[in-house]
Amino acid sequence: MPWNRASATAGAVVTESPCVWVYAVADDAAPALTGGLIGVGGAAARPLSAAGLTAIVGSVAESEFGEAALRQNLEDLDWLERTARAHHEVIETVAKERPVVPMRLATVYSSDEAAARMLLERAADLREALTRLAGCSEWGIKGHVAMPGDDAAGQQPEADGSSAGPGAAYLRRRRAQLTARQDARQEAVVSAQAVHAELDRLSASARLYPPQSPEIAGHSGSMVLNAAYLVADDRAEEFGAAVTELAARHGALQLTLTGPWPAYSFAGRNETGDVQ
């Protein structure tokens, strides 16, 4: 069994039978990974070739990444963040050099042989994905809208000249506020649809995601658009310019552009955006 223990244990002690963590799959000419690329569990990322493909893998300790340990660790948000970022960083680094098919977090095998068998069994799918993703990157777009009335709590009642009491005035004000919020939301949704339609046109493929909650995403206002686009790298500038132009045209919508990402959202063949 060809464990390369020297490179697999950078900083981490791999004691008992190591597991094989798979980051991504590239074509056979995968870059010779330089020693600097440290990934999940502190282990060096290394290439593993079979069936004319190269998986980017790392040897991780079963005590942290085996079945029982993973079950526990995935519940730990700090561990999850650390691991997700390490997984992402390795994929991103390799993706800068060549097309890759990113694997979902925690794709783990019991040995190099088992991982190589996967490459063999899924070779056709993987090659198809590599061809489809070559020369493309994923760009993320999020659209937020600020809701009117969010900071109007301390507003003074207006003198409206009517004989109704303060209660009725309050209700009128409240209703106007709610109507304004509804209108703002509605307008933002229409803008989001227009933005999506235009960006969809400029991309090879698109995915709509559910909006993120403010607590996790760290934004204020209401998210009305959360989408990913697969864009040819030679059209990335055009795409970015379109985003700027759309932002100007739809002033109520605060657009955030992220990327380029490795093509996570487009690794599978399912074109509907469902995960399977």
Added chain:
Amino acid sequence: MTYGNLATPSSGSVRRSGVAGGPQTANLADILERVLDKGLVIAGDIRVNLLDIELLTIKLRLVIASLDTARQVGINWWESDPWLNAQAADRAAEKSHDQQELEEENRQLRNRIDALESGERNGGSRGD
């Protein structure tokens, strides 16, 4: 192809967040929604992972997704998600995402997964 060092302009109405190496590291929500829910899904031979991650993904969806908004933009992934469809979506739609409820949800899902897993052991292997 990289915009890695873009600053975030304050004047325009487009914000750009660098994914890595830039002034901002990618935000956790962006990374999680990609590495957990996207990426090619191939069952490793540490098979329990798939089930665990599905569970985790569902929990994160409950936290991350604001279903109201999703519905308005026409995103309806939960309607084809058998687990969420039945109970979680209704519950989540009531905006009562408090910790207790998540824990209860988690407990129920875990029971269900245990049942699925034991069925799997008895009934042979699960395809990927």
